[in-house]
Amino acid sequence: MSEKPKDKGPLPVVSWLKGAGTNDPYLEGQKCECGAIFLGERSNCSSCGARDQLTPTRLSNKGKLYVYSIVHRSFPGIEVPYISAIVDLEGGGTVKGNLINVEPDPANIEFDMPVDVVFDDALGRKDKDGNSYVSYFFQPAA
Amino acid sequence: MSDVYVMGIDMIKFGRFPDRTVPQLGATAALMALDDAGLTIQDMQALYCGNLGQASAMVGQRILQEIGQTGIGVVNCANACATGATAFREAWMSIKAGVNDVVLAVGVEQMGKGLLGGGGGGTGISKEGLLGSGTMPAVFAEAGMEHSRHYGTTFEQFAKVSVKNHHHSTLNPKAMYQIETPLETVMNAEMISYPNTKLMCSVNVDGAAAAVLVSEKKARELGMSRAVRVKASILTSDPYSDRDLVMPDVNAVTRRAAKEAYEMAGIGPDDISLVELHDCFATAEILHYENLGLCKDGDAGRMIDEGEVALGGRIPVNVSGGLLSKGHPLGATGIANIYEVSTHLRGEADKRQVAGARFGMTHVIGLGSACGIHILEKVA
Numbered sequence: 077m078s079e080k081p082k083d084k085g086p087l088p089v090v091s092w093l094k095g096a097g098t099n100d101p102y103l104e105g106q107k108c109e110c111g112a113i114f115l116g117e118r119s120n121c122s123s124c125g126a127r128d129q130l131t132p133t134r135l136s137n138k139g140k141l142y143v144y145s146i147v148h149r150s151f152p153g154i155e156v157p158y159i160s161a162i163v164d165l166e167g168g169g170t171v172k173g174n175l176i177n178v179e180p181d182p183a184n185i186e187f188d189m190p191v192d193v194v195f196d197d198a199l200g201r202k203d204k205d206g207n208s209y210v211s212y213f214f215q216p217a218a
Numbered sequence: 219m220s221d222v223y224v225m226g227i228d229m230i231k232f233g234r235f236p237d238r239t240v241p242q243l244g245a246t247a248a249l250m251a252l253d254d255a256g257l258t259i260q261d262m263q264a265l266y267c268g269n270l271g272q273a274s275a276m277v278g279q280r281i282l283q284e285i286g287q288t289g290i291g292v293v294n295c296a297n298a299c300a301t302g303a304t305a306f307r308e309a310w311m312s313i314k315a316g317v318n319d320v321v322l323a324v325g326v327e328q329m330g331k332g333l334l335g336g337g338g339g340g341t342g343i344s345k346e347g348l349l350g351s352g353t354m355p356a357v358f359a360e361a362g363m364e365h366s367r368h369y370g371t372t373f374e375q376f377a378k379v380s381v382k383n384h385h386h387s388t389l390n391p392k393a394m395y396q397i398e399t400p401l402e403t404v405m406n407a408e409m410i411s412y413p414n415t416k417l418m419c420s421v422n423v424d425g426a427a428a429a430v431l432v433s434e435k436k437a438r439e440l441g442m443s444r445a446v447r448v449k450a451s452i453l454t455s456d457p458y459s460d461r462d463l464v465m466p467d468v469n470a471v472t473r474r475a476a477k478e479a480y481e482m483a484g485i486g487p488d489d490i491s492l493v494e495l496h497d498c499f500a501t502a503e504i505l506h507y508e509n510l511g512l513c514k515d516g517d518a519g520r521m522i523d524e525g526e527v528a529l530g531g532r533i534p535v536n537v538s539g540g541l542l543s544k545g546h547p548l549g550a551t552g553i554a555n556i557y558e559v560s561t562h563l564r565g566e567a568d569k570r571q572v573a574g575a576r577f578g579m580t581h582v583i584g585l586g587s588a589c590g591i592h593i594l595e596k597v598a
Contacts, residue, residue, distance in 0.1 A: 089343070089345065089348065089349065090345075090349070112458070112460070114463065115463070115464070122458050122463075123458040142364075142367070142461070142465075143360045143363040143364050143366075143367055143465070144360065144363060145351065145355075145356040145359035145360050145363060145411045145412055145413075145414075146409075146411065146412035147347070147351045147353065147355075147356050147410075147411045147412075148408070148409040148410060148411065148412070149333065149353075149355070149408070149409075149410045149411070150333070150346055150347050150351060150353060151333060151344075151346055151353075154344070154346050154347035155347060156347070158347055158351075160350035160351040160356050160360065160411075161350060162350070162360060162461065162464060162465050164461075170460060170461045170464045170465070171464065172349060172350040172464045172465065173348075173349045173350050174347070174348060174349065174350055182373075182412060182413075187366075187367045198343060198348055199347075199348055201343040201344065201348065202343065203342030203343050204342060205342070207342070209343055211348055211349065212349075
């Protein structure tokens, strides 16, 4: 009998989603002294050029919708329609993701609408080793 | 430093040529440009070749294998949708530097059908439709929605860009399509990424364009009657802005390039007779009226409503049909735009001729990002 692959637990969809599989997942930015906030590990600031001055910072789970598009045609196998949203988080950081729990119709979507960052399984998607993933989503603020 | 002149320039009719190779398409355009200049490949001192899809496959040398292996230096370059403009600019710079007197620039691309973008990468599952969309229609829809957010720009105003450019292309036999698309047709076409319908997305086509650039000395020797002077050649990358790494900022990169281009040319937007700008999506064109200084910020919706950017208007934009209807073979686009403007400056644009054209501007954006702008001037 072949050995069952070891279950690594749900993995983070991006390296800057921390605490995947715990009850306290969050998004992490890398903040420079100049105020710029980046997503993902890096050494240097592309705003001011400072080297090795970035510190990890927990990003807010609250934000406002900056802009969006409603995607009706995507690559084969990707379920449509969905709302691709760009959200400015409270306290800094801009993140792109799916806006969920809203009918995908421009009449229902307003610029600057308050949203919460929520965490859930990555739409059932698994990698080739069968691992599941935790993703983040935006939804209208509670 | 010597002024630089376009002495020969041409493009193949854009279309789909699955039975031909990238070097064959590039070679065809190269020979057309050489004929237009009255020169041969033996006269060329260097070749600057732009192509994206085969960026590691020595396309420039393979073009020479089709038309004459003279042993000249070849530079192959790739810079997303600014690839052709980058090849042209490298050719320009070699003459500016006094290294060459007569060089060839070629842009060529063979495209598949379908959506571009949305790669993702990183960990082992697709991010498309999970972390928003990386497809180009969505990315440029979001860029357009930023304009809507600031100025209330409507779906209908974006759609009018497509109506205009498709109309223009009915006058351009080298465009992929010559088909009128009324407003309701554009707005009722399949929605790809709101607010971009299918008719508001540029057409993936095969294409090639080429130019012969010469020094002032060489231009005088050959005769100036059809020469076009390159008044400005600018290339920029995207400066840092807060959202840029999440939402590519096509505005700042263009504004910086436009400012530098006007300074280099010593003219302003009011002096420009026509513009070929990067309408990869209808939403994008609206942004660039303001980015290029054709109107003040917030006035782009009015520009399209009142027809100021249509042929016969105050500042015609994309009279070739633009990427939306002429087609967008990525690596060829930057030189094809220069062909269009040069054709007007030479007074040879037939039914779509912009009357009295003296200065023209070309603009391309490669997402990631690069912006190439050229300002060209009528000589004779």
